[in-house]
Amino acid sequence: MSMDRLTTLEGHDEFLARHIGPSAAQQSEMALAAGYDSVESLIDATVPSNIRLTNPMALDGPQREVNVIARLKAMAAQNRICKNFIGMGYYGTHTPAVIQRNVLENPGWYTAYTPYQAEISQGRLEALLSYQQVIMDLTGMELANASMLDEASAAAEAMTLTQRVNKKNKSVRFIVDSDCHPQTLAVLETRAEPLGIEIVHGNATQLLQKGDAFGVFIQYPGSSGNVSDPSALIESAHAQNTLVVVASDLLALLLLKSPGELGADVVVGNSQRFGVPMGYGGPHAAFFATRDSYKRSTPGRIIGVSVDRDGRPALRMAMQTREQHIRREKATSNICTAQALLAVMAAFYAMYHGPAGLRQIAERVQLLTGALASALRSSGVTVLNSHFVDTLTIASDDQRESILARAEAQGVNLRCDNAETLGVSLDETTTRADLALLIEVITGESLSVDSLDVESGIPDDLYRDVDYLQHPLFNEYHSETEMLRYMRRLESKDIALNRSMIALGSCTMKLNATTEMLPVTWEGFGAIHPFAPIDQAAGYAELLTDLERMLTECTGYDAVSLQPNAGSQGEYAGLLVIKRYHESRGDRDRNICLIPSSAHGTNPASAVLAGMRVVIVECDAQGNVDIADLRKKAEQHSKHLAAIMVTYPSTHGVFEEDIVEVCQIVHEHGGQVYVDGANLNALVGLAAPGKFGADVSHLNLHKTFCIPHGGGGPGMGPIGVGAHLQPFLPSNPVVPVPGLSPDNDVVSATPYGSASILPISWAYIALMGARGLTQASKVAIVSANYIAHRLRDHYGVLYTGSSGTVAHECIIDIRPIKEASGIGEEDIAKRLMDFGFHAPTMSFPVAGTLMIEPTESESLAEIDRFCDALITIREEIREVESGRWSLEDNPLVNAPHTLRDLTGEEWAHAYSRKQAAFAMDSLQQDKYWPPVSRIDNVYGDRNLFCACPSIDSFRESTQDEPSLG
Numbered sequence: 014m015s016m017d018r019l020t021t022l023e024g025h026d027e028f029l030a031r032h033i034g035p036s037a038a039q040q041s042e043m044a045l046a047a048g049y050d051s052v053e054s055l056i057d058a059t060v061p062s063n064i065r066l067t068n069p070m071a072l073d074g075p076q077r078e079v080n081v082i083a084r085l086k087a088m089a090a091q092n093r094i095c096k097n098f099i100g101m102g103y104y105g106t107h108t109p110a111v112i113q114r115n116v117l118e119n120p121g122w123y124t125a126y127t128p129y130q131a132e133i134s135q136g137r138l139e140a141l142l143s144y145q146q147v148i149m150d151l152t153g154m155e156l157a158n159a160s161m162l163d164e165a166s167a168a169a170e171a172m173t174l175t176q177r178v179n180k181k182n183k184s185v186r187f188i189v190d191s192d193c194h195p196q197t198l199a200v201l202e203t204r205a206e207p208l209g210i211e212i213v214h215g216n217a218t219q220l221l222q223k224g225d226a227f228g229v230f231i232q233y234p235g236s237s238g239n240v241s242d243p244s245a246l247i248e249s250a251h252a253q254n255t256l257v258v259v260a261s262d263l264l265a266l267l268l269l270k271s272p273g274e275l276g277a278d279v280v281v282g283n284s285q286r287f288g289v290p291m292g293y294g295g296p297h298a299a300f301f302a303t304r305d306s307y308k309r310s311t312p313g314r315i316i317g318v319s320v321d322r323d324g325r326p327a328l329r330m331a332m333q334t335r336e337q338h339i340r341r342e343k344a345t346s347n348i349c350t351a352q353a354l355l356a357v358m359a360a361f362y363a364m365y366h367g368p369a370g371l372r373q374i375a376e377r378v379q380l381l382t383g384a385l386a387s388a389l390r391s392s393g394v395t396v397l398n399s400h401f402v403d404t405l406t407i408a409s410d411d412q413r414e415s416i417l418a419r420a421e422a423q424g425v426n427l428r429c430d431n432a433e434t435l436g437v438s439l440d441e442t443t444t445r446a447d448l449a450l451l452i453e454v455i456t457g458e459s460l461s462v463d464s465l466d467v468e469s470g471i472p473d474d475l476y477r478d479v480d481y482l483q484h485p486l487f488n489e490y491h492s493e494t495e496m497l498r499y500m501r502r503l504e505s506k507d508i509a510l511n512r513s514m515i516a517l518g519s520c521t522m523k524l525n526a527t528t529e530m531l532p533v534t535w536e537g538f539g540a541i542h543p544f545a546p547i548d549q550a551a552g553y554a555e556l557l558t559d560l561e562r563m564l565t566e567c568t569g570y571d572a573v574s575l576q577p578n579a580g581s582q583g584e585y586a587g588l589l590v591i592k593r594y595h596e597s598r599g600d601r602d603r604n605i606c607l608i609p610s611s612a613h614g615t616n617p618a619s620a621v622l623a624g625m626r627v628v629i630v631e632c633d634a635q636g637n638v639d640i641a642d643l644r645k646k647a648e649q650h651s652k653h654l655a656a657i658m659v660t661y662p663s664t665h666g667v668f669e670e671d672i673v674e675v676c677q678i679v680h681e682h683g684g685q686v687y688v689d690g691a692n693l694n695a696l697v698g699l700a701a702p703g704k705f706g707a708d709v710s711h712l713n714l715h716k717t718f719c720i721p722h723g724g725g726g727p728g729m730g731p732i733g734v735g736a737h738l739q740p741f742l743p744s745n746p747v748v749p750v751p752g753l754s755p756d757n758d759v760v761s762a763t764p765y766g767s768a769s770i771l772p773i774s775w776a777y778i779a780l781m782g783a784r785g786l787t788q789a790s791k792v793a794i795v796s797a798n799y800i801a802h803r804l805r806d807h808y809g810v811l812y813t814g815s816s817g818t819v820a821h822e823c824i825i826d827i828r829p830i831k832e833a834s835g836i837g838e839e840d841i842a843k844r845l846m847d848f849g850f851h852a853p854t855m856s857f858p859v860a861g862t863l864m865i866e867p868t869e870s871e872s873l874a875e876i877d878r879f880c881d882a883l884i885t886i887r888e889e890i891r892e893v894e895s896g897r898w899s900l901e902d903n904p905l906v907n908a909p910h911t912l913r914d915l916t917g918e919e920w921a922h923a924y925s926r927k928q929a930a931f932a933m934d935s936l937q938q939d940k941y942w943p944p945v946s947r948i949d950n951v952y953g954d955r956n957l958f959c960a961c962p963s964i965d966s967f968r969e970s971t972q973d974e975p976s977l978g
């Protein structure tokens with residue numbers, strides 16, 4: 014026997030075989046069923062030959078899971094964890110262990126999808142509603158949304174909201190007070206410029222006296238930590254019809270009068286310090302709160318209370334659920350994926366501590382800060398802020414070098430982005446020993462902390478009573494047992510990937526492997542402040558550089574920016590890059606963005622944000638971009654053509670054969686090509702946008718590259734660009750991105766967005782290697798074609814390429830079925846819940862259809878079970894067509910069926926209870942019970958209610974609702 018055998022023996026544990034659902038034999042079987050003699054021949058027939066890669070991607074691997082963990086551990090160990098007192102919006106916090114293990118590390122929470130299908134999402138909807146309640150209570154506003162991507166982009170959204178809703182003041186000026194975070198100012202400036210908004214930066218009170226502005230932005234407490242009463246400023250702003258945006262801090266608001274009470278129109282901030290690690294910049298849930306009257310203009314998702322068919326309270330995403338898809342270029346914002354998982358964590362943190370516990374945390378931080386202030390002043394240090402909650406700014410004078418030297422030696426990070434001052438922010442994790450250390454670092458003397466005086470930092474008239482979080486939800490789960498069971502109850506109400514296949518077209522709900530997820534909660538990645546000195550983040554630097562290299566390999570581009578926090582932000586960043594490129598060549602008038610009619614709604618919304626005008630290009634009968642129409646429009650707008658945004662393979666689920674020509678036409682007219690990379694899961698290793706003619710793409714790392722969807726975020730949307738666009742990639746004012754001008758645009762608060770989830774994508778690529786990634790694309794395509802084949806006799810498959818195949822997803826057309834039977838796509842979606850499945854994507858990109866994407870991770874058995882469910886449902890529809898069941902009473906229109914429906918005294922339906930709940934035998938082994946029946950969308954929108962309902966109304970309705978499954 015030779016040592017070659019060792020390689021074979023080790024091969025049994027290849028990750029590849031765990032990530033990819035079907036075995037090699039099953040892959041061939043599926044290809045055969047779809048009419049091809051092998052996987053290869055199906056792929057050859059599907060992917061146009063003129064874009065096929067000829068060489069394999071230059072990636073290492075595939076590597077074993079144990080080795081990938083070892084490498085990540087080594088990288089995490091290279092990050093140096095110091096004591097962070099930098100503040101600037103990021104603070105130390107203790108994640109309660111019960112929340113870390115049962116939410117952040119629990120696939121029941123992190124693999125869920127955005128709660129569009131409300132009936133199977135009641136658990137996360139309840140948690141998100143509680144988050145809104147936390148934000149409303151602490152900010153004192155009437156309405157809050159279910160999270161934003163980061164504080165700086167939330168501020169930018171607040172700016173555009175005030176401009177939209179301010180009908181009385183048509184000025185184009187927006188005042189930004191000098192005491193605000195530099196990263197927030199930078200994102201505001203980037204956002205303002207293409208929209209023609211003029212940012213005026215300085216002392217807000219003085220600037221307000223000088224001239225007109227539609228809005229003003231202040232921070233309360235200020236970036237310096239100073240606390241002053243903003244009510245006079247707010248009053249004078251309102252007197253001249255200027256709306257007021259206040260950025261604030263949740264810990265401070267536990268002690269301070271709320272901005273709502275002081276008259277603010279919009280309040281934004283970050284909930285990170287409610288139990289979410291800093292993670293070198295993210296992810297965390299930013300918040301956005303405003304007046305009820307601005308609800309229709311509010312960005313992001315808002316959870317609201319409605320009723321189900323039986324009149325019992327049930328939750329759903331209100332109003333702009335499909336905002337961008339319906340309003341497109343008129344959408345108020347391009348935000349799609351947000352930060353749901355982190356908002357859920359912050360809500361649970363608030364429940365875990367309760368109002369009294371939170372208040373104690375805040376008072377403790379404030380007391381330590383007061384002691385620090387007094388110790389510093391008595392040692393002759395100039396503390397610049399007279400009032401404070403947790404942050405002090407000191408004049409560093411001639412002591413700067415020695416303070417920073419002592420800090421460095423003691424592993425203490427202070428804020429030092431300003432040459433004259435130093436900042437120090439305390440937080441939940443600060444101890445007495447830290448206080449002593451800080452005094453020693455700053456003054457050079459050691460003092461006994463127990464005998465220190467304590468300054469009171471809060472002006473008397475700004476002190477707040479505990480008037481928040483009175484709802485029982487925040488007062489009942491203080492024992493760990495109760496907390497654990499509450500979180501478990503909510504989790505059980507929902508369908509996530511740990512229960513069944515989620516075949517959502519365009520969303521790529523694939524395996525989020527446990528090995529990939531492990532590093533997310535390591536301290537080596539979690540405890541790094543985004544503005545820590547870069548030599549403390551050497552491990553991150555290695556990881557990020559390596560990931561950039563991997564992603565350029567996967568896309569065929571020359572450079573990557575890891576800054577955008579979601580696909581939508583990548584689109585925006587990519588279009589800005591295009592705009593700057595044109596400008597650099599003296600092309601200042603290129604502002605037309607061509608977008609095919611089939612595009613995802615974020616595309617036109619992002620184009621508008623980038624200051625472009627959207628011109629729609631039609632699709633032909635096969636769903637492809639209509640080349641004649643494209644030529645016509647490119648010619649018509651030749652002088653002004655900035656870009657085309659096209660998704661590849663298309664949102665119709667096909668590889669358009671003309672893609673190279675599409676790129677050529679746009680280039681001939683001086684435009685740049687943006688390929689929306691959401692569908693990259695069909696492409697990696699087979700073709701690369703950077704090689705077939707595109708100039709920019711975003712990649713949804715939460716789709717193709719295994720970051721879980723988190724029930725609506727986090728995600729990451731890095732962009733890949735050609736070399737000519739690299740100089741225009743986004744940077745950051747606090748920690749500039751190496752190799753770029755520090756004056757470049759800024760799209761996120763931190764240089765690498767949600768850095769702490771990037772190890773997930775790094776691990777996936779390392780585990781799969783070039784061979785594995787290519788195989789994944791192939792199997793994703795084979796699986797979709799297998800499904801199309803199995804369903805074809807029952808449902809019409811809408812679009813196929815010239816050889817009759819689909820890409821990695823297929824659209825089934827429900828419109829003819831609705832014509833014939835009255836049963837629509839929504840009935841099918843709800844009926845699938847009775848079978849324990851999440852519905853496919855509904856009515857996107859074509860109304861009246863379902864788009865199915867299995868991904869490579871689903872086993873043949875699960876795919877078959879899903880097809881069997883859809884076929885069983887089709888048979889039920891035939892019973893309606895034949896008249897055996899009426900359109901008013903059949904298992905489809907009554908779906909989903911709750912346990913309460915089934916076990917009621919009476920059963921007055923034309924079909925049996927067994928038909929209702931156990932229409933397939935396999936359900937006997939594992940039955941999911943939807944917790945509510947079908948939810949009334951119209952009622953919810955007419956009676957918008959976005960706070961936690963009184964607990965009684967809930968108890969009444971759910972007390973006899975067991976959570977099975």
Ligand SMILES: *Cc1c(COP(=O)(O)O)cnc(C)c1O
Binds near residue numbers: 349613615713
């Ligand atoms: C998901 C998706 C987007 C938006 O990405 P987010 O990360 O949700 O912002 C854009 N385009 C397409 C085709 C998508 O599927």
